[in-house]
Amino acid sequence: MTVSDGSSADGKKSLSDLAPLEAVLFDVDGTLCDSDPLHYYAFQVVLQEYGFNNGVPITEEFFIQNLAGKHNDEIVKNLFPKDIARGWKLTDDKEALVRRMVAEKLEAINGLYKVTKWVEDHGLKRAAVTNSPRINAELFINKLGLTDFFETLIVGCECEHAKPHPDPYLKALEVLKVSKDHTFIFEDSVSGIKAGVAAGMRVVGITTRNPEGLLMGANPTILIKDYNDPKLWAALEELEKKGIHAGNAA
Template sequence: MGKIKACLFDLDGVIVDTAKYHYIAWKELANEMGFDFTVEDNERLKGVSRMTSLDILLSIGNVEKSEEEKLELATKKNENYLSYILKMGPEEILPGTKEFLEQLKKEGVKIALGSASKNAMTILNRLELTSYFDAIIDGTKVSNAKPDPEVFLKGAEALNVSPGECVVFEDAEAGVEAAIAGGMKCIGIGNAEILRKADFVVDGLHKMNIAMLEGLNN
């Protein structure tokens, strides 16, 4: 391996798909209040904070709640979500992830997680992937959300490598922007149209190999 010494991974949409559990938890909340919440409605919540998401949900149902009631509802949604997370298992790891992490380990490439999720450790433990990561930077360790590069810069620091020696794997536009802002290479996972600022885009980690990383040095 040439210049690339470390790979930093976002969690949701790259290693595992937890978005479906967020959707189910919001839908349950809506149904309890007597209205439906569709997959199309859920698109409006992507990349949005929990409290803003709740406001959108309430506006869809045309429901008014006090600030105190909103806090209770947001807590309930998170408890619903966590109940699903705690049932996850290694079978939910996205295709090719484990194989690619094993390739990186073999080549001596350092591995970090860079995720806004405060549940990242719980999820990695459930997936039995924790031991692959040399550093885990999650929502409990950062104060600025992506596109701020803080989460990735802290990851590079924890791995003791410079940003220029890092490649970030991201499925969200804000994450790609965070990687670029941090002076790192970035590989997009998913939609090439949305992630066009990335160095290149693949469908998933099952399409990745070490040679492709080396190509980023040229």
């Protein structure tokens, strides 16, 4: 349970405690853009073509529980444990299908540009941190017009471990040269929230497609519907009152 200033019901966690704020980190799929429907459709098509589940299309529940937010390496091992090579061919085909659909189907999460402007206006450092292949993430970020917004892109498969391990977020801190105690994360998946929490950071969970109860189990600091959610702006207002920049605290 969260309250308006972004703290938990027990008062132990709050975004305002991060002042002075140094950086904001963003996941990509489901956090910058509502891309899960593209991934769900692509998995349905390709898994049928590969005869998975005897050709019966996967359900959205199966997608959420077993595929959404997970790294392809984990997906391949779970779905095709006896034929890893075939599993990787499937994920390559699936990612290619997603890229073909991006131009017409990709939509930014509501309020995204409002929050990116807030980040820019406050002179904060920023990075995109994703489990998606680099080619996909770069395409999505470019289509959203955010190529110049991000200072760096951290990709899970280029780290020692992908999310839900903390490695990608720890690498982002290292690259940006910022502290975990003055940085927070936007994430939409259980694996992503777990990665951020494991890295010792506050995580703002976004209920883009994943059930609220599922996300709360990963222990986000605050849970919001989208970037227009009043809970988010109340939390950011409290952070501003404490002084976002060093030396500006009251």
